[in-house]
Structures are given as C-alpha cells and as structure tokens.
Amino acid sequence: MWDYTDKVKDHFLHPRNARVIEDANAVGDVGSIICGDALRLMLKIDPVTEVIEDASFQTYGCGSAIASSSALTEMLKGKTLKEAEKITTQEIVDYLGGLPPEKMHCSVMGREALDAAIANYHGQSYENSHDDGELVCHCFGVGINKIKKAVWENHLTTVEEVTNYTKAGGGCGSCKMRIEEIIDEVWVDLEKCGVPRPGHAPTPIPSITVSTSTTSSPAFSSIGTVTSAKGATAAVEAQIDEKTKSSPIYDDVVKILKEVSDGLTDGSKVELAAISGADVIVKLEGPASSGMMKDMTLGFLKQKLTDGTGRQINVATR
C-alpha cells in the first residue's frame, strides 16, 4: 500500500467538489482509461472579472489522482484566472502534504487539466501530454516522445542534459538508465542523418550547439520561454554591476545560465544577479523558484557551472 499522507487520504475518502458543473465554461479533459487515469476539470469563470466562481472534477484513477483533483479544485475556487495559471504541480503536492514519488504524475495531471481548461475557456484545444508514449520518468510524468524530441532537436548526449530540458530523471533518478538507452536510440538515427556524435567522454556544456537551441520547435517556444528568456537576459545584463562583469568567469556563467534557462520548458527562468569570486547569485522564477525544484535547480546549476568554468562554484539565490 502506498504511504499516503492523512491529507491525501482525507481528500480521497471525502473528495471536495466531485460533481458536474452543468454550466461550466472551462472544461479540461486529460488522460484516458487506457492510461489508467483520466481527469475532467470543470470551472465556472466569471467572464468579466475572470474569477473562478466554482470548480469541480470527475476523476477515474487511483487514490492520489482523486485526492490531487480534489485539492486542485479547492485551490482554484475564488482565484482569478491569472492567479490560477501560476499554480504549480509542486503547490498541489504541498497542499496535500506530499505525494509518494511514484505518484507525482498525479499532480502533473491536475496541472495539465488546468492548462486544458484554460485553453478551453479561450476557445483553444489542448493536446494532452499522455500522447507522449511510454512513460519514462514517473516522478515528473515525462514520456518517451518528449525525451526523444528534446534529444533529437538539441543533440543532447547526456542524461543530465535531458533532465535540463525535460525534467525527466530529475526526481528519484531510477529512469536514468532508460534515458541513456533512449539517447543511444535517437543518436543511431541522428548519425544516419549525418550528425556526428560527440565522443563518449563527458561533454562539457559549451559543446551543446547553441545555434540549434535557437531553432527550437514551436512546441518548445510555446511551453517554454525561449524568446522571453533571451530578452530577460539582455535586460539583466544592463543591470549587472561592473564587479560582476569584470569577473573572469562572467562570459562562461552567462552562457551556461542562458542555456539552462532556455532549456527549462515549464515556464521557469534562471537569471544571473551577481558574481563575487566563486559565488554566483542567481534569480529564479516559476516552478524552479520554490520547494524541491528550487533545491534541485540550484544543485544542478552548481554542477553545471563547476563543470563549465573549471572552478568550484557556489550558487545561491538572493
């Protein structure tokens, strides 16, 4: 039996808002009976104030899927659409007092249903991410197709890079071997297309062909913040003090942070604030700025910067 928190059990046994809103004007459907979980999120949004007046759900799935849905509807009620958009999967997890690592995808499903409902409200359709094939990373609900796409388009060669781009492998890490296999599979095809595979020696990050990341697919720029991140980097550059700019590692750090930031597809952003000796101060925005994701992001940056500059770098936020 999974080790659920009391809050999860409570929301499962006494689900809030498990009903149909007949005059809902935003409906988000994700998942399918084939996958074993499906969620219909129904919202009634005031078209003038864009306040979510009512939220309800119907869920087919395990205990934590039902609990996550219930929690999400409670979180949504009374919020404006703008506030709702900012809800992260981590916040759903936190609301429930945590989920077992195997069940993190339940909160991801809730977040996807919210995206779908918002898209529906704006008269758009939303392709749910359960179409992305074999689920490789259970912690973050990342499918094989998303990973293959990231490897293919960005010529990724290491698991670390895949984590950077897709989050896959960033949780418990048990899928790292599978990700390695997927990277190999994609490179077989890439090499057939005449792309030479870099040697198996650990590849320092500057060898990622920056030019390819600027030609990211529309899918990436639509979820991610490729364009805005670039603009932001430029803006930040103007504010950075002279001491930081004169740092011998300044160019490397800026480049690495930009690559990391471009690679975040969940709306997160990483920006340089200052460099003082071997201390790099960064600003984080989006899901990466709080909770478990923050720690993971900082740890990841530390490693990237240390590898990329050849110095022992400390990373902190302001």
Place this chain on the structure above:
Amino acid sequence: MNTMDLGAGLGGIYLDNNATTQIDPKVVEAMLPYLNVYFGNASSQHGFGVPVEKAIERAREQVADFLGAEHPDEIIFTSCATESDNTALWSALWSQKGKTEIITTPVEHPAIMQTCDFLASHGATIKYLKVSGKGDIDLDEFESLLTPQTALASVMWANNETGNIYPVPELAEIAYKHGVMFHTDAVQAVSKIPVDLKNTKINMLSFSGHKIHAPKGIGVLYVRRGTRFIPFMKGGHQERGRRAGTENVPYIVGLGVACELAKKHLEDVNSRVRALRDKLQQGILSSIPECFVTGDESRRTDNTLNIAFKFVEGEAILLMLNEYGIAASSGSACSSDSLEPSHVMRAMNVPFSAAHGTIRFSLSRFTTEEDINKTLEVLPQIISTLRSMSPYWKEGKPQIQGLDHEFDADSKEVRA
C-alpha cells in the same frame, strides 16, 4: 511499533492469500524449538547437529508425502520459489549441451518471465504459448513447439491472478514423449489441488512456504531422480550437493508441518472455501453492474476470484476496501511499480479499460463466512461511490454542453 496494528485495524479481513498467507500457529509452535534450543549445524559431527539433521529429514519426508514424490531425496530446500524457478531454468540449459530453447507461457510469474528475458538476452531462445481470452493454452500448440533443441518446457500449474489451472500432468506427458524436460511453478497450485508427482512425468516443481501458511524465506525445488541437474548455488555439500548453503532449519521444520497441515485441509479448501468463493462471486455479480470474472471459471483454484469492475480504477477500490479493513489486490497499473496493467491481463487481451479495474480476492482455510458477508456488504457502495466520481460513468447523469472531447469507456485499445 504497535505489533497489534495490522494496518487494516484489528479483525481485518484478509482476502489476499495468493500474495501471502498467515502463518498457522501450529507451524510457529513447531519452529520455536529450532529457534530457542536446537541451534546446531546439521553438518556437524557432534551431538548438537544430530537432532537438527533428523528434523530436516523429517520435514523432507513431510514435503515428499505432500507432493506425492516417490523419494524424499527428490526434495531440495531453497530460500523461495523464485530461487527454485531460477535454478530449474538455469540447470536445464547448463546440463543439456546443445539444447538452447525454453517453452513457456506469457502468464508466468516474473520469476520465470524475467529469468527467461535474461536468458534470451544471453543466447537462449524462448518460445511463448498463446493464451486465449480466458487464459487457457492449447495442448496441440504446445506439442508443436517442442523440438530436439528444447531444453525445458516450463508451465505454471495455477495462475496467481486468475487462479486458472493448467493441464500440467498432460503437458508433462507430452514433453516426456518428446524427450523434453518439464518444470512447473506450482506456487499457486499446491494446497489447493491434489498433487501426486510419482504418477506424473514432471521433472521439476517449485513452490514456496509462505503461500501455504508457512513463513516467508523457504521454498522447495522438487527434482525427480534421474533428471539432469546442475546446482544454482555452489559452495557446499548441503542438500546432496544440489543447493549449497547452511540449511534454514526452523523454516524447513515449519514448512514440513505446513505441508502436513495443507494435506489435511485440502478437502476443506475444495469444499467450504470453494463455496465461500462462489458466494462472493455470485454476490458481486448480482449486486454490482458492469463487472465480469476474468480467467476460466471452469478450471481455476477454489480460493481465487478475479473480477474486473469497469469505469473504476483498482487502486482506488483497494484503498476504500482497506478503510473497511478488507485486504485484496489489483492488477491495475497504479497498485504496482509499473504503469501498465498486469502482464496476465494483457496476455489474455483484457482491454486496458477493464484491466485497470481488476480486483483479486483470494481466500484461505482461515477465511470465514462472516468475512465474505462483510465484503459483500461494503463493496457495492464502494464501487458506486467511485463510479459517481468517474468521467466514464454516465448513467443518469446530465451531460455538459459543448464538449470537444468525450471519454471513451469502451476503448479496446492496448498500449504497446
């Protein structure tokens, strides 16, 4: 730790006996002297070893009698049925030069399936029999797969999820006719159906103690005299050099007693327990719409009922049952580590839409009528509560207008 808290509260109803069983108090009683007093090593020449050695031989006789083996020395004690299965597969390949094929089914326990996968990646050829929608196999197809290169045919005697009983004595006969060694994983069969090995052509048989009211950590591999055999565990002369490692004496003694008790209670399982299982099945089918029994109702173990509830997910059912102190198990993806439903349901082509909602109730001789009554009392409400939350359950419900998507509850799709 509160040792009285079973997780489901006191007086919990345990209907998950195909996963593991409670240890019979008589078994515990028989084991205690070998934990408290007789600590000797059976291999020792001095007095401490003698009673221990005798106890092991007594247990070996009890197990041989239970299985209907001709000779007690055909019984090898192992750590679990998984070890027995591994040993059987490896031994068959190692001991028969030039033979590289294994015939098996796609509904075996992972102890067979994953070992076969490993052996396949190291050069062995694994041939899988087809199973029907009810999980049955075809004897003619089995015979057609046997070749002079076949090292072993391994078919489980009964399936853990559906309870399906496979015609193992007949299969062994066919294999014998073709000079092919035959092994069966009988974990779910022993203690539920009569087993009389001396009147079959079965070469090897695996089972484990914890499914027959003995503790975990003890298993048996039966190896018929005259069967080519190479030990899997090397490093000692124990078990006549066929399984190295100091004997797990208390557990061996416990297993011996458990076998004796299982033989004695077989009739009870085949009559009273069967009647309870049938009552549970009838009760569920008559009170809950849109559910069906998986497997072959005419040929399954008397303690097992596997039932698929459409439109609801298995783990959610288990969690709610657990709230009432009722323990069962599910073939659903979410109740396991994998995100796909069980390989047994997939092999039987049960659509994913139903496979996710399968619940297995497995009874034992300790199951009472009261247990079944209580289960029948709460289950309909659980299913209807979960269905009322499910977007697939439309009965009597208003429909939202203007949806661009409909959930397809009858999808026959299976994912690759």
